[in-house]
Amino acid sequence: MPEVKYPVVQIFTSIQGEGLHMGLPVTFIRLAGCNLRCTWCDTPQAFDSSQARWQTAEEIVAQAIPTRLVVITGGEPTLHDLGSLVEALKKRHKYVAIETNGTNEIPAAWGIDWITASPKPASGYILRCVPNELKYVVDDAFNLEVIAWQAVPKGNILLQVESGRPESAAKAYRLVLERPDWELRLGIQLHKVIAVE
Ligand SMILES: C[S@@+](CC[C@H](N)C(=O)[O-])C[C@H]1O[C@@H](n2cnc3c(N)ncnc32)[C@H](O)[C@@H]1O
Ligand SMILES: Nc1nc2[nH]cc(C(=O)O)c2c(=O)[nH]1
Ligand code: SF4
Numbered sequence: 222m223p224e225v226k227y228p229v230v231q232i233f234t235s236i237q238g239e240g241l242h243m244g245l246p247v248t249f250i251r252l253a254g255c256n257l258r259c260t261w262c263d264t265p266q267a268f269d270s271s272q273a274r275w276q277t278a279e280e281i282v283a284q285a286i287p288t289r290l291v292v293i294t295g296g297e298p299t300l301h302d303l304g305s306l307v308e309a310l311k312k313r314h315k316y317v318a319i320e321t322n323g324t325n326e327i328p329a330a331w332g333i334d335w336i337t338a339s340p341k342p343a344s345g346y347i348l349r350c351v352p353n354e355l356k357y358v359v360d361d362a363f364n365l366e367v368i369a370w371q372a373v374p375k376g377n378i379l380l381q382v383e384s385g386r387p388e389s390a391a392k393a394y395r396l397v398l399e400r401p402d403w404e405l406r407l408g409i410q411l412h413k414v415i416a417v418e
């Protein structure tokens with residue numbers, strides 16, 4: 222069986238800017254390719270794998286990963302069979318999280334520790350995985366009806382401000398307070414506030 226290779230766009234250590242792990246030191250492994258084209262995507266450079274470095278799991282984990290927390294992101298990382306990458310990371314005692322748009326199932330056999338699903342208007346907000354947290358970007362299309370309430374515990378649903386759009390922040394604020402019983406969480410992108418990667 223030939224070894225799986227992954228299209229690596231970048232591996233970088235930063236502060237998790239989003240979600241319930243916001244503020245923690247993490248190392249991101251960004252893989253190329255995505256099955257959606259969200260109009261406001263802030264990472265279009267990850268769509269095209271032609272500039273990516275195709276690396277095996279062992280080649281990836283041999284690189285600098287100084288943090289315990291590792292976030293596999295993209296692009297859409299579930300386009301790839303992540304089993305061998307997660308296995309290699311966990312052999313090195315890493316805690317492995319993923320950022321996904323929710324359009325693909327995630328095999329429990331991969332052994333991912335934390336699934337952040339961010340369903341998208343471009344896919345009709347489909348959710349095919351079982352997440353630990355949900356993150357909805359509050360764009361013009363977003364409304365409370367699209368939320369997959371049953372999928373996660375109360376408090377684990379973030380309404381994330383669309384970057385650079387004050388009207389999105391105002392809409393997110395209003396929606397969180399429209400249904401206080403639902404305990405939605407207002408989410409921002411910390412890394413855009415402190416201007417880091
Ligand atoms: C670049 S995506 C990559 C992972 C996966 N494709 C996804 O959409 O979750 C990482 C995160 O950034 C969010 N995101 C992308 N563009 C954004 C923007 N303009 N404003 C706020 N969040 C954004 C996505 O919703 C997702 O939660
Ligand atoms: N600092 C920082 N936090 C992030 N959280 C999710 C990101 C992503 O692009 O998946 C991201 C990112 O690109 N930078
Ligand atoms: S699914 Fe994620 S990576 Fe793909 S276009 Fe949307 S935000 Fe960007």
Ligand SMILES: [Mg+2]
Nearest residue numbers: 263264294418
């Ligand atoms: Mg990002």
